[in-house]
Amino acid sequence: MSVLVFAETSEGKFKKSAFEVTSYGKKVAEQLGTNVVVLAINANDAKLLHKYGAEKVLIVNNPSLKFNAKVVADIIKQAAEKESSTVIVVDSNANGLYVAPIAAVNLNAGYASNVLGLPSSTSPFTLKRKAFSSKASNFTQINTAIKVLSLSKNSFGLVENEVSGVVEEFSPAIVESNLTSVSIEQTSGKVTIADADIVVSGGRGLKGPENWGMVEELASVLGAATACSKPVSDLGWRPHSEHVGQTGKPVASNLYIAIGISGAIQHLAGINSSKVKVVINTDAEAPFFKAADYGIVGDAFEVVPKLVEKLKEFKANNA
């Protein structure tokens, strides 16, 4: 028995979520009285995972291997069989969510997505997960011998747990796939909503795309990603990839700052899992104030530039 974690890399470096799923996998393994094995593909420094409790790292070194969900899911299956894993954990990034259902079918396993924490019981194996776009949570029981789960981002956090582990080379067979990656367009240099600890988001209250300069400046001072409400992307003021909410991207950041966003139920559904929410809105009656932790009733065009200025001072003093 073992718990198998898939730790995702990007250009050789682990994503932050890789450390979170490793931390999580280690604790699940403890609950089950077993060990955690972490699988990583083309990672430069596999040893980094020991800090989060990885007793064993399986490393696939194959530079010609580009991400293909079917191929990666099959590698996960081979690793799970080799390590007799009964629980497989992936993250909730785009690739993790792509791979998990495929791996589940390959392993004839029940799959629970959007998992919010450690199993509340290991027999039956029961997990709390997000449901109804974070308007509620659901306890799901997995009935199969092998279980696949995807951990909701930032729901467990990084837990340091240094172990002296081993790194083992793993050379799985590579399955054929006639789904070909033609190209990748990366929005360069920007923090993505999926990776961000802080997200700064603008709504229709900002009046037009020409006013996003201050939003971007605020995001850059905070090292944050930028986001927007649905009408803002529908109007073409901002790209679709920034649309957050029930029908957009979910946000599970540590801090979410909403500027000129009313706080409609569909918007809140997507950002509820953020830990701390701040609202800046002229209308004290805007529903967002009911969902937020901190609020400023005021005009964004006055508040945001001031906030940028003061944050710059704050950053300079606290550097």
Next chain:
Amino acid sequence: MKILVCISHVPDTTSKINFTENDSKFDSNGVQFVINPYDEFALTRAMWFKEKQGATITVVTVGNATTEPTLRKALAIGADEAIRVNAEAIDGFTVAKELAEVLKNGGFDLVLAGKESIDYNGGMVPGMLATLLDYNFVNACVGLEIEGDKASIQREIDGGKEILSANLPLIIAGQKGLVEEKDLRIPNMRGIMMARQKKLTVVEPSVNENATSSVSFEKPAAKSACKIVDNVDELISLLHNEAKVI
């Protein structure tokens, strides 16, 4: 081209979420059910193929009789026929297996689904279905073009886009981008009338065990009131000292 669109029947996005029977069941009292928003994007893209390139559209749902108005709505929008697999949709794996049965007999070239159902937020069914059938599968699809039996697909990735190509048959899990918001259609009177005549076939389920089951639900704990602050200095200090997020 024969297209299958997988429709999940979900509470409208404005619904208040409540539970009954000791928080073990969703309370559908007074709740309006709709086509899952992502599936609406998929259906709209299917309509585009139908009108521009020639295609027939079948919609399918796994659900009990209460889901039929949702299927009729899809027919009113322009789908040609509907299939309902008469089973309660409890577990994504089971739903995928039921849909795989429908596909085995259907000769479909393209299957369009949504990236997740907004009720259980599984994000499971399309990927599982594709794997059961060994079809090509693209998740989080934000663009799709078909020429002959070749597809060019855009997938959203963290911080960008990936362009992929594949042969049909293909299953995609779509979202906004596949079509735009403004392209979504509201059924008109003629569509609604015609939908009544269209074929809706009910098939009995073939799977009888669930890989997962729902035990209970929980609503988030009530939140403490929002602290209204007067100026940005105070906000920065609270975020730093109290919330410890900057």
